[in-house]
Amino acid sequence: MQFPPTMPTSKGIALITGSAQGIGRSIALRLAQDGFDIALNDLPIKGPQLESVATEIKSLGRQVCIVPADVTVDEQVKEMVDGAVTNLGGLDVMVANAGVTTGGSLLSSTVESWDHILAVNARGPYLCYKYAAMQMIDQGRGGRIIGASSLLGKVAFPYHSLELGKHGITVNAYAPGGIPTDMVKGIMDESGKMDFSGYIDDPVARKWSTSNIPIKHVGQPEDVASIVSYLASKEAHFITGQCISVDGGISMT
Structure with missing residues (x-):
C-alpha cells in the first residue's frame, strides 16, 4: 500500500507583511526553506504576486496561506492575524515588513504624504506587533516579533524593544542600506x-x-532575509531590542 509523502515537521508559523515582492518575498521564501509554514500578506491588489509566492512556497513542501490586508487598518490587521491562525494553526513569527518611502524633503512634503508614511511605517508595525503579541501570549509558547527599519531610521531614532521579554517574545529590527x-x-x-x-x-x-x-x-534582498532567518531561529532567543544594520558597513553602530 502506498502512502502520500509526509510533510516535514514545521518549525512554526510565520506571517510576513508586504511579502508580494522585494525583501518581504525573500523573507517568506527563506523562512519557508528554514521549515516554517508561511502566511503571506500584502494589499488585496497584490493578489497575483502573492499567489506566485505561495506557489513557490508550496514547491518547498511547506503549508501557506494568503491573508490580504491593509496594515494601517486596525480591524484588517486583526483579521489578518486571525486568518493566519485559522489556516495554519497558530503564530510563532511576525515579520512586520510592509513599508513605504518618499524622496521628498521636509519643505516639499505634504500632510497627506506624511500621514501615509506614518500610517504604513508606524501604525502598521504597531498594529502587527499588538495583535501578534496578543496571539503569542495566548498560545503561551513565546514567539518572535521582527520589524523592518532602515539605515536612516536607525541613525536618527534609536529603536527600542517592547515589554514582551517576560513572555519569551523577542523584538528586533533589521535596517537595510541600499537594496x-x-x-x-x-x-x-x-x-x-x-x-x-x-x-x-x-x-x-x-x-x-x-x-x-x-x-x-x-546588497540583495536575500542578504536581509538571512538576518531575519537568524532572528526567527531558536538560537536568537537572547537577542532583543536590537536593530541590525544590513548595509555593507555604512553604519558602525
Whole structure:
C-alpha cells in the first residue's frame, strides 16, 4: 500500500507583511526553506504576486496561506492575524515588513504624504506587533516579533524593544542600506550608485555610491532575509531590542 509523502515537521508559523515582492518575498521564501509554514500578506491588489509566492512556497513542501490586508487598518490587521491562525494553526513569527518611502524633503512634503508614511511605517508595525503579541501570549509558547527599519531610521531614532521579554517574545529590527528593489527604482542603478537629484537640492548630497561602503558590492534582498532567518531561529532567543544594520558597513553602530 502506498502512502502520500509526509510533510516535514514545521518549525512554526510565520506571517510576513508586504511579502508580494522585494525583501518581504525573500523573507517568506527563506523562512519557508528554514521549515516554517508561511502566511503571506500584502494589499488585496497584490493578489497575483502573492499567489506566485505561495506557489513557490508550496514547491518547498511547506503549508501557506494568503491573508490580504491593509496594515494601517486596525480591524484588517486583526483579521489578518486571525486568518493566519485559522489556516495554519497558530503564530510563532511576525515579520512586520510592509513599508513605504518618499524622496521628498521636509519643505516639499505634504500632510497627506506624511500621514501615509506614518500610517504604513508606524501604525502598521504597531498594529502587527499588538495583535501578534496578543496571539503569542495566548498560545503561551513565546514567539518572535521582527520589524523592518532602515539605515536612516536607525541613525536618527534609536529603536527600542517592547515589554514582551517576560513572555519569551523577542523584538528586533533589521535596517537595510541600499537594496535594489522596486522601492528604489529610479534612484539606484545595478552598480549601487544612487542619484537623489530629483529629490534633494544640495548637490553635495545628491550622489552616493558603493565607494562609500566598506563592502564593495551591492546588497540583495536575500542578504536581509538571512538576518531575519537568524532572528526567527531558536538560537536568537537572547537577542532583543536590537536593530541590525544590513548595509555593507555604512553604519558602525
